[in-house]
Amino acid sequence: MTRIGRWIGSHLVLAGGILVLLYMYIPNMIVAVMSFNDSSGARNLYAFQKFTWNNWLHPCAPEGMCSSLVTSIEIGLLATFFATLIGTFAAFGLVRHKFAGRSLMNLVLFLPMATPEIVMGSSLLALFVAAGLGGHLGFVTILIAHIMFCISFVVITVKSRLAGLDGTLEQAAMDLYATEWQTFWKVTFPLVFPGILSAALLAFSLSFDDFIITNLNSGQTVTFPMFVWGAAQRGVPMQVNVIGTVMFLVALAAVILGEVGARRRRKAIAAR
Amino acid sequence: MSQVSSGTGRDLRLSGLQKTYPNGFTAVHDLDLVVPQGSFFALLGPSGCGKTTTLRMVAGLETPTAGSITIGDADITHAKPYKRPVNTVFQNYALFPHLSIAENVEFGLKRRKVADSRAQVKAILELTELAEQAAKLPTQLSGGQQQRVALARAIVNRPEVLLLDEPLGALDLKLRRAMQVELKRIQEEVGITFVHVTHDQEEAMSMADTVAVMNQGVIEQMGSPYDLYTNPHTTFVANFLGRSNLIKGTVVGREGAGDDAVVKVDMHGTIATIKASKVHTDSKDGWLGIRPEKVLIQPAGTAIDAPGSSISGGVVTDASYLGVSTDYTVRMPWGQEIICFEQNTGRRGGLIPVGTQVDVSWRPEFAFLLDASQDADAGIVEED
Numbered sequence: 001m002t003r004i005g006r007w008i009g010s011h012l013v014l015a016g017g018i019l020v021l022l023y024m025y026i027p028n029m030i031v032a033v034m035s036f037n038d039s040s041g042a043r044n045l046y047a048f049q050k051f052t053w054n055n056w057l058h059p060c061a062p063e064g065m066c067s068s069l070v071t072s073i074e075i076g077l078l079a080t081f082f083a084t085l086i087g088t089f090a091a092f093g094l095v096r097h098k099f100a101g102r103s104l105m106n107l108v109l110f111l112p113m114a115t116p117e118i119v120m121g122s123s124l125l126a127l128f129v130a131a132g133l134g135g136h137l138g139f140v141t142i143l144i145a146h147i148m149f150c151i152s153f154v155v156i157t158v159k160s161r162l163a164g165l166d167g168t169l170e171q172a173a174m175d176l177y178a179t180e181w182q183t184f185w186k187v188t189f190p191l192v193f194p195g196i197l198s199a200a201l202l203a204f205s206l207s208f209d210d211f212i213i214t215n216l217n218s219g220q221t222v223t224f225p226m227f228v229w230g231a232a233q234r235g236v237p238m239q240v241n242v243i244g245t246v247m248f249l250v251a252l253a254a255v256i257l258g259e260v261g262a263r264r265r266r267k268a269i270a271a272r
Numbered sequence: 273m274s275q276v277s278s279g280t281g282r283d284l285r286l287s288g289l290q291k292t293y294p295n296g297f298t299a300v301h302d303l304d305l306v307v308p309q310g311s312f313f314a315l316l317g318p319s320g321c322g323k324t325t326t327l328r329m330v331a332g333l334e335t336p337t338a339g340s341i342t343i344g345d346a347d348i349t350h351a352k353p354y355k356r357p358v359n360t361v362f363q364n365y366a367l368f369p370h371l372s373i374a375e376n377v378e379f380g381l382k383r384r385k386v387a388d389s390r391a392q393v394k395a396i397l398e399l400t401e402l403a404e405q406a407a408k409l410p411t412q413l414s415g416g417q418q419q420r421v422a423l424a425r426a427i428v429n430r431p432e433v434l435l436l437d438e439p440l441g442a443l444d445l446k447l448r449r450a451m452q453v454e455l456k457r458i459q460e461e462v463g464i465t466f467v468h469v470t471h472d473q474e475e476a477m478s479m480a481d482t483v484a485v486m487n488q489g490v491i492e493q494m495g496s497p498y499d500l501y502t503n504p505h506t507t508f509v510a511n512f513l514g515r516s517n518l519i520k521g522t523v524v525g526r527e528g529a530g531d532d533a534v535v536k537v538d539m540h541g542t543i544a545t546i547k548a549s550k551v552h553t554d555s556k557d558g559w560l561g562i563r564p565e566k567v568l569i570q571p572a573g574t575a576i577d578a579p580g581s582s583i584s585g586g587v588v589t590d591a592s593y594l595g596v597s598t599d600y601t602v603r604m605p606w607g608q609e610i611i612c613f614e615q616n617t618g619r620r621g622g623l624i625p626v627g628t629q630v631d632v633s634w635r636p637e638f639a640f641l642l643d644a645s646q647d648a649d650a651g652i653v654e655e656d
Contacts (some may be wrong), residue, residue: 006491022329080309121273164428166364166366168362168364168366169366169368171331171333171353171362171366172366172367173360173368173379174332174333174352174353175331175332175333175354175358175359175360175426176354176355176359176379176380176383176425176426176429177354177380177383177384177429178354178379178383179352179354182383186379187368190370191370266407
């Protein structure tokens with residue numbers, strides 16, 4: 001009885017786990033399947049009609065889609081770079097130095113994460129208009145907005161990594177003849193790097209993904225989410241699924257490459 | 273005492289060293305200390321006594337408020353940690369988690385751009401029996417192995433002084449005893465000056481040539497384990513290093529001269545003699561101290577085989593049989609309880625039952641006299 005109970009117990013966990021994974025990945029699978037859908041002449045755009053390579057062979061066929069994608073990637077990369085840079089410095093400052101107003105600073109940095117996007121977007125618009133940028137909304141204002149809301153996430157992510165770092169490691173490095181500069185690059189940075197990297201990835205996906213704040217501050221510029229939104233009124237072109245699938249594969253490849261790299265390094269040490 | 277060489281000119285010298293924190297707490301008061309080159313030196317004291325702060329000042333991780341630190345002729349008081357011929361074994365080991373064992377050990381050599389660093393790493397890993405672990409990461413090792421990595425990472429640099437901050441504190445008792453032997457072996461093999469900080473008196477006594485007992489930021493007494501144990505100068509040392517019976521007494525006279533000089537002490541009506549070299553008070557009153565294993569015990573009326581300072585009228589109130597020995601607690605006529613450890617040689621053929629009237633006695637040369645103004649309970653530690 002208990003043996004059967006245990007069998008069910010252990011397999012229930014497994015079954016539950018598989019169900020959760022399916023729940024998380026079915027949308028991705030549907031996107032992948034739909035990227036091979038030939039929707040020409042079909043009434044229902046959300047049903048699979050017949051198989052075609054066309055979407056993959058001509059991904060930029062829908063007008064304006066690829067240029068919006070390029071705009072999103074450019075803004076994403078720039079926003080990630082600046083937000084990660086500023087946020088990492090801020091995190092070091094907040095964790096490593098005691099100064100008056102530090103706890104207030106922590107709160108101030110956290111608030112943008114809790115602010116509804118629609119509020120933040122409209123305040124930014126009001127600010128830009130007040131600053132005389134009303135007629136010049138576009139790439140630069142989107143970038144400024146994205147850097148702004150990404151910083152909070154970077155600070156929080158890097159800070160938690162940094163706070164978990166054992167301070168005696170740096171003392172040990174200095175004790176072992178490493179100068180301050182060497183201590184940072186040989187010990188502190190490699191140990192904090194995973195935090196900085198995940199902060200950067202988070203910043204990129206937040207920027208790439210953002211619709212509400214972007215839409216309010218974009219002027220004539222069209223980002224990828226805005227393109228999809230606009231296209232969805234008439235019917236999403238199947239090429240959007242191609243872009244979605246590629247993005248998923250890129251993310252997957254990044255994870256796999258990271259793991260392979262770590263294993264190779266382990267083996268290289270073993271071979272010494 | 274083994275090879276305590278002196279005058280070779282590379283001694284570690286702390287002069288008037290003081291550390292006061294910004295909040296006003298003084299961790300170390302005006303410390304003067306000379307650690308001879310090549311010796312195994314222990315700084316022993318309870319937590320918060322300033323021993324770790326002292327160590328960190330030598331390592332360069334804390335800046336002294338006053339005083340100086342020199343190795344030989346070189347003043348390193350304000351030198352950066354990486355400019356000192358000093359390495360540290362940290363209490364939590366502080367191994368770099370992202371580097372393999374071999375890379376951890378090579379870290380210091382690489383920073384100094386030593387040419388044959390690989391070969392030196394290999395040699396030191398063999399000395400510390402870690403050759404098999406070279407490619408692993410620190411988290412893959414056991415506590416004892418991590419401890420040896422921390423040691424290897426420090427001594428591979430051949431520092432002039434190696435600092436060890438409670439290096440065995442995180443290990444279980446059995447492993448700790450084994451590592452004590454190991455540390456002593458390695459120290460003798462490499463011949464580096466070891467400064468070992470610990471709160472474990474057995475650890476300090478079993479390994480060190482010289483022990484400095486520290487309390488509240490000052491060194492209470494310094495000497496060989498034998499001298500400290502047999503001739504403590506303060507009640508703190510008498511209680512912290514082993515245990516002591518401290519009995520109130522009054523100096524009633526002095527006799528003899530030179531090595532034979534003795535002091536006569538009246539303790540609750542019994543006159544005891546104490547060697548003048550073991551008297552550490554100038555006042556009339558004092559604490560007569562005697563180690564529990566030096567106290568002989570015998571049922572009243574039977575002869576004690578080592579007559580000396582003898583007191584009658586005691587009653588056994590507790591007897592704990594420990595196999596090797598028996599701990600007796602004896603209530604003296606004036607109400608104080610004194611402890612007596614007796615080896616179970618089988619001579620007695622059984623235990624003395626609780627309630628028995630007994631006489632206690634000790635050879636006069638084992639007793640010492642401490643200043644009455646000191647707290648008789650100072651330095652008593654709960655057994656852990």
